[in-house]
Amino acid sequence: MTTSHQVLIVGGGAAGIATAASLHKRDRSLDIAIIEPADTHYYQPGFTMVGGGIFDKEETARPMSSVWPKGVKRIRASVASFEPTKNEVVLADGATVGYTMLIVTPGLKLDWDAVEGLNDALGSNGVTSNYRYDLSPYTWKLVQGMAGKEAIFTQPGMPIKCAGAPQKAMYLSCDHWMRTGRLKNINVSFCNAGPVLFGCAPYVPPLMEYIRKYNINLDFGHNLIRIDGTAKKAWFKVTKEGSEPEIVERNFDMIHVCPPQTAPDFIKSSPLANDGGWVDVDQATMRHTKFENVFSLGDVCSTPNAKTAAAARKQAPIVAANVIAAMKGQAPLPLYDGYGSCPLTVEKGKIILAEFGYGGKVMPTFPWDSTKPRRSAWFLKKTILPMVYWKAMLKGREWLTG
Numbered sequence: 001m002t003t004s005h006q007v008l009i010v011g012g013g014a015a016g017i018a019t020a021a022s023l024h025k026r027d028r029s030l031d032i033a034i035i036e037p038a039d040t041h042y043y044q045p046g047f048t049m050v051g052g053g054i055f056d057k058e059e060t061a062r063p064m065s066s067v068w069p070k071g072v073k074r075i076r077a078s079v080a081s082f083e084p085t086k087n088e089v090v091l092a093d094g095a096t097v098g099y100t101m102l103i104v105t106p107g108l109k110l111d112w113d114a115v116e117g118l119n120d121a122l123g124s125n126g127v128t129s130n131y132r133y134d135l136s137p138y139t140w141k142l143v144q145g146m147a148g149k150e151a152i153f154t155q156p157g158m159p160i161k162c163a164g165a166p167q168k169a170m171y172l173s174c175d176h177w178m179r180t181g182r183l184k185n186i187n188v189s190f191c192n193a194g195p196v197l198f199g200c201a202p203y204v205p206p207l208m209e210y211i212r213k214y215n216i217n218l219d220f221g222h223n224l225i226r227i228d229g230t231a232k233k234a235w236f237k238v239t240k241e242g243s244e245p246e247i248v249e250r251n252f253d254m255i256h257v258c259p260p261q262t263a264p265d266f267i268k269s270s271p272l273a274n275d276g277g278w279v280d281v282d283q284a285t286m287r288h289t290k291f292e293n294v295f296s297l298g299d300v301c302s303t304p305n306a307k308t309a310a311a312a313r314k315q316a317p318i319v320a321a322n323v324i325a326a327m328k329g330q331a332p333l334p335l336y337d338g339y340g341s342c343p344l345t346v347e348k349g350k351i352i353l354a355e356f357g358y359g360g361k362v363m364p365t366f367p368w369d370s371t372k373p374r375r376s377a378w379f380l381k382k383t384i385l386p387m388v389y390w391k392a393m394l395k396g397r398e399w400l401t402g
Contacts, residue, residue, distance in 0.1 A: 004098030011106035012036030015298030021396030022320035051139035052172035121229030148253025174214035193223035306340030
């Protein structure tokens with residue numbers, strides 16, 4: 001049997017919940033439903049702070065029921081496929097759900113299987129990742145107990161969610177080792193599949209100051225392809241301009257892995273996807289390029305911005321306004337400028353609050369030089385932003401979105 005809703009949202013993460021709350025706030029008469037199978041909602045920007053010993057992991061998770069927007073129905077199921085020409089979504093059990101407007105926000109897929117041996121290695125023998133809720137405390141345990149010499153932090157090819165997260169883990173670890181007098185005995189390497197330290201150029205010089213401070217080896221063109229936790233060995237495909245790729249073996253005592261990331265499989269195989277597998281939208285209006293009653297935001301869409309919670313916070317009210325406009329037969333008006341934010345935790349107590357939009361344009365919220373590490377930015381990250389997330393963004397209160 002097919003049920004139908006005026007607005008159907010796929011995904012109850014940050015983007016989906018925030019957009020539903022924003023829509024309900026604008027028009028309480030709307031029939032809105034979210035398809036979401038998970039019972040727990042995670043504040044993913046907090047995982048880095050757990051891995052640095054700042055938060056307890058429990059602070060970053062709440063029951064899905066506690067964040068669910070009032071007046072919004074829940075469909076506790078998984079999506080199998082889309083039928084946009086029929087205005088239907090097909091669920092994993094074969095049931096279909098119809099819609100007038102569709103909003104696609106399932107996030108992205110952390111592709112742990114893309115690195116041979118990684119799934120089996122995680123959580124023991126010094127192999128960890130802040131990209132998993134259950135492993136971020138293990139990161140902090142490894143940092144505190146580090147007695148070896150080789151520490152590796154990896155970053156795969158783009159796009160990934162929160163492009164600064166692999167570095168944040170590294171800087172917080174180095175800061176702890178420096179404060180406890182151990183850093184001088186540890187060889188720290190940043191193995192980045194890409195060619196640059198950070199994608200927004202104005203923030204590279206201040207980050208390089210910390211690279212030098214912590215004496216970190218920058219190994220660009222290093223893509224992790226295989227890991228053996230028991231042997232404490234990792235293999236990288238090394239690509240350098242002007243030479244053939246080669247496989248390099250590295251030993252480690254601790255390795256923090258950022259997994260390769262893609263769109264979810266049910267998105268990649270759908271009519272909504274572009275050639276890269278992401279939901280194909282106009283980067284200003286967030287409307288699908290082919291289907292006028294389909295919108296997307298958050299990590300899954302094709303917009304060339306940083307995939308961060310701050311980006312979703314800006315996108316949600318834009319999509320909500322444009323969906324309502326489209327239902328009235330009006331043209332989309334609010335234009336997304338690519339804003340994203342990456343609070344780079346360069347040491348305990350200081351953050352470089354990187355804020356930027358399309359084309360790498362620096363877009364600071366506050367009247368200060370955003371390339372400077374600041375204690376006030378640390379206070380923002382540690383205390384203010386979690387409250388903004390739980391009490392504002394997920395409730396349709398659109399603070400810091402103007």
